[in-house]
Amino acid sequence: MNAVTLVARREIAVRGRTKGFRIGLLVTAVLVVVLAALPKLIGGGSDYDVGLAGRQADRLQAALAGQAAQATDVTVKVTRYADEAAARKGVEDGDVEAAVVDNTTVISKTVVGDSLAVLLDTAHRVVATEANLTAAGLDPAKVGQAQQVAPMKTVSLNGTGEDATIRRVLAMVIVVILFMLLIQVCTWVAMGVVEEKGSRIVEILLTAVRPWQLLAGKVIGLGVLGLSQVIVIAAVGLVAAQVTGAVPELPEGTYGVVAGAVVWFLLGYVFYAAMFAAIASLVSRQEELSGVLTPATMLLMASYLVGFVAAGAPDSTLTQVLSIVPPFSAMVMPVRSAVLDVPLWETGLAAGLMIVAAVAVLLLGGRIYQRAVLRTGARVKWREALSSAS
Amino acid sequence: MLEVDGLRKRYGDTVALDGVSLTVRPGEMFGFVGANGAGKTTTMRIVMGVLSSDGGQVRWNGAQAGHEIRRRFGYMPEERGLYAKMRVGEQIEYFGKLGGMPPQAAKRSADELIERLSLTERRGDDVDSLSLGNQQRVQLAVALIHDPELLVLDEPFSGLDPIAVDALAGVLTERKAAGVPVVFSSHQLDLVERLCDSVGIIKAGRMIAGGTVEELRARESRKRLRIVVTGAAPGWAGGLPGEIVSRTERTPEDGARYDEVILMPADDQEALRVAAQAGHVQHFAWQEPSLAEIFREVVA
Secondary structure: OOHHHHHHHHHHHHHHHOHHHHHHHHHHHHHHHHHHHHHHHHHOOEEEEEEEEOOOHHHHHHHHHHHHHHOOOEEEEEEEEOOHHHHHHHHHOOOOOEEEEOOOEEEEOOOOOHHHHHHHHHHHHHHHHHHHHHHOOOOHHHHHHHHOOOOOOOOOOOOOHHHHHHHHHHHHHHHHHHHHHHHHHHHHHHHHHHHHHHOOHHHHHHHHOOHHHHHHHHHHHHHHHHHHHHHHHHHHHHHHHHHHOOOOOOOOOHHHHHHHHHHHHHHHHHHHHHHHHHHHOOOOOHHHHHHHHHHHHHHHHHHHHHHHHHHHOOOOHHHHHHOOOOOOHHHHHHHHHHHOOOOHHHHHHHHHHHHHHHHHHHHHHHHHHHHHOOOOOOOOOHHHHHHOOO | OEEEEEEEEEEOOEEEEEEEEEEEOOOOEEEEEEOOOOOHHHHHHHHHOOOOOOEEEEEEOOEEOOHHHHOOEEEEOOOOOOOOOOEHHHHHHHHHHHOOOOHHHHHHHHHHHHHHOOOHHHOOOEHHHOOHHHHHHHHHHHHHOOOOOEEEEEOOOOOOOHHHHHHHHHHHHHHHHOOOOEEEEOOOHHHHHHHOOEEEEEEOOEEEEEEOHHHHHHHOOOOEEEEEEEOOOOOHHHHOOEEEEEEEEEOOOOOOOEEEEEEEEOOHHHHHHHHHHHOEEEEEEEEOOOHHHHHHHHHO
16 A cells, blocks of 8 residues: 555544544534524524404404515414403413504513514504505505515626625635634644654654655545544534524525635645644644744634635725735635635636645645654754755 | 665764764674764664765665665664554554555564564553553564564663563564574673674774674783682782783682782783792683673773
8 A cells, every 4th residue: 555545544543533533523513513403492483472452453463464474484373362451461371472452552571572573563563554544545455556666686796696695604604614624634734743753753654654755644634534524514514404494595606615615725724734744843842832833823813814804805905815815815715706706717816826835835844844853852943944954 | 785885974063973884694683882972873764764874875785775675674763652642553553554565464464473572462552551661562563563674773672671671682583583684782782792693883973893792802902811820829920921900819717828810911821831830720711801891992
């Protein structure tokens, strides 16, 4: 079997078996299920029990039924009471959430929930307006017809259409996942490099495999592990969402956007993983790792923040520029593509530049790694790692 | 056959190796001896290719040793290294596969070694749960798993108890008998003397002596005679030709006077004559220097 594959398989087997990985995956999966089911859980369903009494009760009942029919997932159960006292008792006993008396007063235990309040208020207005119109000698039906106006059509020049909000949320989700995944897996790479260097096992490994094979196997193995983790989480999330019916319909092209994000993840991953590995090879102890990694972590954090800003302002010039400049493009471009249609040449240019940057970091990082990984003890200085032969 | 030819290595201004050469033939065990910092580890690292040299060559059976050749070597570095969070069996197999073995063969070979090194019960345990002695055994298994054509072991005996030393010596002797050249460094010179067919002494990056232990003894310039005489009169030793290194005398209650003299003789025949005249010669022989004595002498 080829050396890179062997190394990658070891990484997957050993890292995938650790408690940390398994518990992390389980917790995240549970979290995703809860999040997906949350709207259903706290929403408690939009079933309202309403009491009606006194004047205009018939017409209110009709108006409420009409509204419930228009909205999805809303049912209104009406209980009729003989008078105000009976309605009060009904509220008191919890038979109904709220009761309307004479189309003038709402009775409730504490406060009426927002959505129910809107429902009642609208019904009240409809009925009251009709009454006023009739009183003024107008035909409510004719006025109603006159008020039927077709809504304005929205035309977005960037082609985002009506799904702007969902697309924006999708963009945010992509930024968060890309960032979490990159920082987690790159940290694994860095820790693995220090583990091998610190324990000196690297000396035995390098008699059997070449430095680039060791590095490539580690990066590929951990990358596969990280990616499969996201796939598991995404699958769990989608299934849970489907079952609970929590997500609205996804806008057209979502799958394309997600696939694009995966490609961008891979490019960003190669870039950052090579960087993290090279930096990690300078030190021999895990305790020194976070200190020496700070600049790289900062760069990743900066990309993340920029990506977040871009999700909020996808059509700004800054976003446009940063979506092309590596390594920011790895996070900004998928975000921008999620929200609006990016010209093909810009995507191509960004991808081309990112590939160049990733290859450059890979070559440089590989060289630093090769020179520094056998030098235990004190931290290897950058200048030494870059210039001297081992 | 391993041939190391004129290796040179500098670390900044420090010269670590200054033309180190050595040869180890098939079925030969070579003991690499020298003070700390003399260049043993550097030489071994260069032989294994984990360190590059500034000059000189490492040849295996006449060919310059490259990566593919070195994959077939077995190596135990000075600072032991294993994956702490990896199971014993898995780890040994992994190195077998890295050394180019097909998975099935690696598994078989690992099973044998685990059995041989009495690690059967620890096969499924993480390495960091093992005692140091057992970790050392795993380390050895890692070096031996792919049935290497050459063994390079840096201080393999350090930190081992006497039983583990014997076990390791047994394994190495067995490999040697199978025709594998074995190179190991050690500060335990009695072990080197007992096990090795040839010895190389390195000092400050230069090989200052080499050959079989007998050859080294023969080359030893300051030869010593051990003379034991009983019944001699006090002061007899003053007549001995040469330099007296040490002298012990005893007079038992009921016996004759006993004298032991270690002498670096100017003339051995004259010394024998003087001793025979003085009393009854019990012992008259060249003293064989131990490797430790040779080492001290050569390195001094």
